[in-house]
Amino acid sequence: MTTMTTAPTRPGSMRTDPTTGLTFGGVLRSEWIKLRSLRSTIWSYGLVVAISLGMALLMSLSMVNGMNGGPDAASAPAAQQAGLVVDASVFGVYFGQLVAAVLGVLVISGEYSTGMIRSTLTAVPRRLPALAAKAVILGAATFVVGAIATFSAFAVSSVVFAGIDVTANLLDPAVFLPLLGGALYLSLVSLFALGVGTILRSSAGGIAAVLGILLLLPTVLQMIPADWAQDLVPYLVSIAGMNTFTSTTAEASADGFGVWLNLAIVLGWVAAAGVGAAATLTKRDA
Amino acid sequence: MITAAGLTKRFGAKTAVDDLHFTVHPGRVTGFLGPNGAGKSTTMRMIVGLDRPTGGSVTVNGRRFAEHRAPLHEVGALLDAKAVHTGRTAENHLLAMAATHGIGRRRVREVIELTGLESVARKRVGGFSLGMGQRLGIAAALLGDPATLLLDEPVNGLDPEGVLWVRRLVRHLAGEGRTVFLSSHLMSEMAMTADHLIVVGKGRIITDAPVTEVIANGTSPRVQVRSPQASRLADLLAGPSVTVVRSEAGLLEVTGVEASGIGDLAAAHALAIHELTPKSASLEEAYMALTADAVEYRTEAVR
The missing domain is CATH 3.30.70 (Alpha-Beta Plaits)
Known part of the structure; x- marks a missing residue:
């Protein structure tokens, strides 16, 4: 017997299964596992739905009670009735955006604070696919949760308004479009926050910056007694954002921009944060 | 095979890694030895592209790490035990890492068993001891069955049984023809594990030779x-x-x-x-003799 007993050393990869490899689909699956395996995600999304339902209940009850002594809302035109129910339904989005913003920051800042980012970027060393996958998963999940929140809030409001015979038809575009718009806005806020969180890499800093831009900036600008400050207000992400899903019911929104221009403004903020995030993520040491 | 050519990294005015030229060959355990602050971790981070070299280059099997189509199959890296989200379970961490490369649940189970993490796999990593975190890091490094392993201070925090296990594991992996690059600041550990040593101090290579030769020449x-x-x-x-x-x-x-x-x-x-x-000559003496001039943080003698 003269068989060779030394095993040849294989060059390159030693993997046993040649069908595996890095793909964008794989990175998407990875980010989905990451998002759903953290408690902060479950809490945040639960809170978005709870806030939406609670605010819809409060708002519609107070509107219904306020109308009892006033003009008979039940005899108002259908469009006006629908507007009342929709406004009550999307009221919670204003508060829900804060939770979506916090979650958006945490999705990336949590990786920096724990060191997970080094594992992420070792598995996806080109880096940008990891950020893109995070954005796709976060945006989609937040949109779905946001839609669950606004549509179930609509169900709650409808029941309350039915007490005074005010009704809205869900199949009416003036009803379902604002509900979808609210969900879309929540999704875009989470993406904006993801971008800011990536640039700042810190949970505290990222949350402070995003909440400052969403909440503080409009108040500060409105307090400045100058025309330019007032002119800037409608271009703020939270102002334009809120107008995307409330202006469909009014004849024209307060700024007269219309839904699409307002949506474009919000997308502009998201894009700016996204470009900043992509640039810093690829340039910096992790 | 890892090849560094003129690899340099500066952080501001401080040069952490200074013009390193070395090759880490497959089929043996190469120890990367040096005092704290010598540039070992920075070098390892540059190999997998976490830090960008200021100058020079480093390749794995002829290509920069990021250019490989399946990076986790090329290099498995344990850079520090704390590269895991503390709020996630060990199993979910590994599943998420595996998913990027389409690596299945079966392989995840394999590495969990291999590293002895079965009993804690469904627990959140935040509660892990240093040793368990180290085992999880090794499990993640092995996920892609990589041809090259980078292990930065892998025995840190491990109990004696764990140290022995790591030693056997890396010897076994090198025996299979893989490239194993292992850093440590402990000469005694290296003498028992490594075949070849690259000794660094203050970002420069002091010695690049077989372990026996280093010991013989050092004293x-x-x-x-x-x-x-x-x-x-x-x-x-x-x-x-x-x-x-x-x-x-x-x-x-x-x-x-x-x-x-x-x-x-x-x-x-x-x-x-x-x-x-x-x-x-004792190993520690050989090491101290080598790095005496290159110790970054020297302790004053206790009076």
Whole structure:
């Protein structure tokens, strides 16, 4: 017997299964596992739905009670009735955006604070696919949760308004479009926050910056007694954002921009944060 | 195979890694040894692209790490045990890492069993001890069955059983023909694990040689000699490359001459020898001798 007993050393990869490899689909699956395996995600999304339902209940009850002594809302035109129910339904989005913003920051800042980012970027060393996958998963999940929140809030409001015979038809575009718009806005806020969180890499800093831009900036600008400050207000992400899903019911929104221009403004903020995030993520040491 | 050419990294005014040239070959364990702050971790981070070199380049099997189509199959890296989200379970962490490369649940189970994490796999990593975190890091490094392994201080925080396990594991992996690059600041650990050593200090390579050679060259062997005619023997031994230290009456510490030489000399001059003991250099001495000038953070002697 003269068989060779030394095993040849294989060059390159030693993997046993040649069908595996890095793909964008794989990175998407990875980010989905990451998002759903953290408690902060479950809490945040639960809170978005709870806030939406609670605010819809409060708002519609107070509107219904306020109308009892006033003009008979039940005899108002259908469009006006629908507007009342929709406004009550999307009221919670204003508060829900804060939770979506916090979650958006945490999705990336949590990786920096724990060191997970080094594992992420070792598995996806080109880096940008990891950020893109995070954005796709976060945006989609937040949109779905946001839609669950606004549509179930609509169900709650409808029941309350039915007490005074005010009704809205869900199949009416003036009803379902604002509900979808609210969900879309929540999704875009989470993406904006993801971008800011990536640039700042810190949970505290990222949350402070995003909440400052969403909440503080409009108040500060409105307090400045100058025309330019007032002119800037409608271009703020939270102002334009809120107008995307409330202006469909009014004849024209307060700024007269219309839904699409307002949506474009919000997308502009998201894009700016996204470009900043992509640039810093690829340039910096992790 | 890892190849560094002129690899340099500066953080502001501080040069962490200074013009490194080295090759880490497959089929053996290469130790990366140096005091804290010598640039070991920075070098390892540059290999997988976490830090960008200021100058030079480093490739794995001929390509920069990021250019590989399946990076986790090329290189498995344990850079520090804390590269895991503390809020996630060990199993979910591994599943998420595996998913990027389409690696299945079966392989995740395999590495969990291999690293002995079965009992804690469904627990959140935040509650892990340093040793368990280290095992999880090794599990993640092995996920892609990689041809090259980078392990930065893998025995940190491990109990003796764990240390032994890591030692056997890396020897086994190198035996399979993989490239294993292992950093440590402990010479004794390296002597038992590595075949080849790259010693660095202050960002520069001090030595790049087989372990046995490093130990042999790092120190000159001493011989302890006891003789009633110690003074006479010391005079005879004296020479340019020989040092003789008289520690007590009749006792000499001789460096630069082998025991046989001393014995022959004594016999030729009819001098009595009561003791002739070669003292082999300790590993720590070899290491200290090598890095004495390159220690970044030196402790003052306790008074």
